[in-house]
Amino acid sequence: METLNKKYESGELNIETATKHFKSYIRKIWNAAITKYFLAALIISVSGLLIYLIHLHIGYQSVSLVFLFIISLLPLLNFKPGPIFLAAVMSALVWNFFFIPPYYTFRIGKVEDAMMFLMYFVIASVSGLLISRIRTQQVLINQKERRTAALYNLTRDLSSSRSLDEVTQCSVNHLKETFHSEVVFLYQETDKNLKSSVHPASTFKIDDAERNVAQISFLSSQKVGRFTHNVSSISPVTYVPLITKNRKYGIAGLIFPENATLDTEAESLLDAFIALISTAIEREYLTELAKNNLVIAESEKLYKTLFDSISHELKTPITTIIGAISSLKDERINGNRNIILQLIDEAGIATERLKRLVENLLDITRLERGNLKLKKEWHSIADLLYSSISRVESDSSHRKINCSVEDDAGLYNFDYPLLEQALINILHNSIEYTPDDCRIDVSAKRRSDSIVITISDDGKGFPENEIKNLFTKFYRIPGTKAGGTGLGLSIAKGFIEAHGGTIKAQNRRGGGAEFIILLPINL
Amino acid sequence: MASQNTIVVIDDESQIRKILSITLGAEGFKVIDISKGKDGIIAIANNHPQLVILDLGLPDEDGLTVLKEIRTWSNIPVIILSVRNSEDDIVKALDLGADDYVTKPFNTAELIARIRANIRRTQQPDSQSVVVNGDLKIDFSKRLIYKNEEELKVTNTEYMLLFLFFKNLDKVLTHNYLLKEIWGPIHSEDSQYLRVFIGQIRKKIEDDPAHPKYITTDSGVGYRMRLINK
Incomplete structure (x- = not known):
């Protein structure tokens, strides 16, 4: 960036750019300057005529001062040195011919008049030319200032852009403003191909033919199109590759105004713009890459955790079942009826566990797919609570599950199997993570706008900083005992939310965990 | 105790x-x-x-x-x-x-x-000088291997491997362990050495080297000499 600016400001020119300069200068004379010559001649003629009307009052010597005044004004009206010189010569001759005696000849009678004529001629030419040069330099300085400001603004805006889209939008705006052009950005699909559609921030669209021209620019890493010496210079668009030392990112295309010229200065400004923009794009690209890598690493970690957990959950009951069945073949074992019954029990429990795992996996898939359809019917809340409790009672061993339902809890319109599964999952959670002799309380009451179901226990409660993670899929509190996928509570939450309800977990003041479910009553 | x-x-x-x-x-x-x-x-x-x-x-x-x-x-x-x-x-x-x-x-x-x-x-007492496994017999004191009472010609490395297998009957020996014991710690990664030698040993001791019954492979882990009851 800095080096670019320096190069640009020091105005280094090589031979090629110098000849270009010369050519454009000639062209200017032919195009615009010729009118200025006429204008200069006209101004001198008209002012000569006016002065002629009053010259008897002011004396022929003051006429030179008036002419000098007029010539010094010319540079301010954007007259170049040529016309000014013409004006100086013409005014000197007019003065001599019409005003210096003897009149209507170029002869000068007095020596002092001849001196004055000569001095006038020199002063008029020199001052006119000097003023004109100052004027030109000022214009150049202004131009440079504008360009520096444009670069500065671009740099500032690019550095505050936070995504590829923002960088593109900002680039389009600045290119459009500085070069008065329409702008298109086309990013790469692969190393060798551009995307088929332009970036949405672009101000115009391109057709297939133009896209091929852009593709040439991208592949050759060179400017292609209008103002270039490359193929397809018939294209109305100038394509510039977005390129850094490391790689290519795409192309920018600009449509300059019909009558525009792209002189050296403008071209180097464009190059500086594109270099800055490419760097900004690269920055965003690398940031994105770093982010993606992080995401991949995270998802691989998640995948491994998930895989470990599921395979553990699958293999444990299968191990039990295979162990039990293979033992039954053993002669020393299958003679003992007591042991056979124990093995069958264990196999039964393992099968239950496997069934629960499969159900959980199916439930979470249903939730994930997002097309959960509720089959709502009117059921009693009390029924829901009692049936859920009876479904988990076989697992609860010595734990006491108390249930209290207020008489007016009444009926509620809901999908019975789903909410029952949600309650079973929560109850199961309470049973799994509390000591054997724990007490679990389930209650339901009706408020004006909702049904409140509370499930609480008098166990250890949750670690305070883990409560926020309880309902996260596959999440298990570190250090908890083996068994479980971390799915149960997230399924419960999903099913409750499908009914428009909410669930939250908290620790009870007296110790123990508490789940509070709110189901809205829509009247 | x-x-x-x-x-x-x-x-x-x-x-x-x-x-x-x-x-x-x-x-x-x-x-x-x-x-x-x-x-x-x-x-x-x-x-x-x-x-x-x-x-x-x-x-x-x-x-x-x-x-x-x-x-x-x-x-x-x-x-x-x-x-x-x-x-x-x-x-x-x-x-x-x-x-x-x-x-x-x-x-x-x-x-x-x-x-x-x-x-x-x-x-098992560790001091046995002769160990029999199926048709195979090893005599540690004489450094000799027999199959069906016939002496087998084995190279030094093959004998060393068989020695380790007989000393650890029915136990899985990892690639790492075998390589270190025989070639030293520098070669503990070169498990292709092992494959070659195990192949040669199988040709000598197995009835059907393609379906070995004495030295079996625990894939990805190592080799094991099975205890064969006659």
């Missing part, structure tokens, strides 16, 4: 502990089942069991850590039990001094066979 027929089972899954208690109990073993690694170490110290069954994935500390701890003060046979049937973990455990491994889900008969083999190995 090890208590007769006592086995300590360290596994975090209560179901696995229960099924092992039932089946091993029926086989006449006394099972002490423990869910945590630290408690397991204490139980081993207190009860002097004949064998330990250790799960690799424990909640409080990794099974490998428990194994390392046990190995600092005891040579008791340890059978690794794991749902992670990833070979890397098994090899790590074996190199840390585990005697054998069984992956879940396992067949009870297979587990019991492994348990008995490992207990038998510890009870």
